[in-house]
Amino acid sequence: MSDWPILHEYAPSGNCYKIRMTAALLDYPIERREYDIMQGETRTPTFLAEVNPNGRIPVLQVGDQFLPESNAACFWLADGTHLVPYDRFERADMLHWMFWEQYNHEPNVATLRFWMKWVGEANFTDIQRAQVPVKQQAGAAALKLMDAHLAGREWLVGADLSLADIALYAYTHVAEDSGLFALADYPAVQAWIARVEAEPGFVAMGA
Template identity: 80%
Template sequence: MSDWPILHEYAASGNCYKIRLTAAFLEMPIERREYDIMKGETRTADFLTNVNANGRIPVLQIGDRFLPESNAACFWLADGTHLVPHDRFDRADMLRWMFFEQYNHEPNIATLRFWMRWIGEASFTDLQRALVPAKQEAGKAALALMDEHLARHDWFAGPDLSIADIALYAYTHVAEDSGLFSLGDTPAVQRWIARLEAEPGFVAMAG
């Protein structure tokens, strides 16, 4: 086994991409193992027993220990580096935006991207169809809040790029994939996306 951390992932997932992007900015090598979630490869007995009993990816494997949850994995990679602010308040603010990403942003923007691109409206359940308008409005509200912040700040926590920016970038830059959001409505978000993509070490989602 390699001494590098192992990322158990589905490459098209923004949550998995966060971890790859964090590692790229840190020039930290990671090994990648791909699972096809559409074929149920994270629901096998082997995966549930040996990788994540919750049946989800990403999971970052460090030696013989397994760390689920994308933002926790990003923090493990970035702890003690320039991607985690030194100032105590800024570190807490970084966590605040990462919690926001998982509670207000990802369940709406990422979920609709997955539903529209991978499931397709024709295959929606009645519940999914009923939830789309509320998720669209909540996703727009999340983007608007981000835009308001970014109109006054270059980054989300402190004066520099942090893993809060990486966490929010992952699904924001592909928000239009669902056909239900327009980044043209959030010019400060667009400028932030360009700023992050210009950072040394940046890798695209397909990478």
């Protein structure tokens, strides 16, 4: 075993992808350890005891320490680098977008992607079925807010790519996977996606 951090992950997850992309953009080597969430591999007694008692991934393992939550893991990798703004306000604004991603964007855009692509409409509970239009409306509102903010600017915060862009790119660029969003409706977001993908060191989700 090397001294590199270990990413405990499910590769199709955007939350896991954020961490891989952060590491790639920084040329920071990490090991990857895959779990199949569809088979309950993060709910086993061993995983709960040794990796994350919350039974969720991603988790970034640093030596014998375990750091859950995708945006926290991204911050651990990027702290002190060009992906975290030096300016105090811009640094706080980066965190604002990362918090917003987890509260307003991911619970709608990412959840619908998972439900539609992995769970399947035929297997929806009554609660899920009732929540689809609500989450679709909230997800569209999140994408519209991003589009308005990105109109006339290149990045979410400041003049350069930051963790805010990485955190929001992860699920935004695959928003159409659910069949419920059309990125063509958000031209500033589409242009921003292209800029992220042109960054040196960028890796695609499936890499």
